[in-house]
Amino acid sequence: MRKPKDFDSELKALADKAKAIKERRVRQLGELVTATGADTLDADMLAGVLLHAATVKDAATKEGWRKAGAAFFQGKTRQPAPRSDQRSEGALPLDGGAAPR
Structure with a gap:
């Protein structure tokens, strides 16, 4: 007789x-924000930028962003925004994440 499957453990x-x-996805998104230098933006501004990007319908604008992103990952323009030692009001602290550079 066959052993019954343990559906609960599966x-x-x-x-x-x-x-x-x-x-892992959340961690990678955080790493992306840090790598691009967007971690210097306060949380409200970063959220606003992302909300705007999510609603843009213009294909040419999206293609320009895609090309810039691809170039960033290929190392051609890997120049993140300048970092500030001061955290803007409303910016999120690093809680056990990567150490600031």
Whole structure:
């Protein structure tokens, strides 16, 4: 006779894997913000920029952003925004994340 499947443990394993993937994605997004120098922006401004970018419909504008992003990742224009030693009011602190550069 075959051993019955343990569906509960399989579901738990899948849930754990999904959680790990979500955590990795959040960490990578944070690393992207830091790598581009956008961590110098206060949280309100960064949120506003992202909200605007998410609503833009102009294909030419999006293509320009895509090309600039691709060039950044290829190292052609890897010049992040200048960093300030002072954190702007409203900026999020680094809680156990990467050390500031």
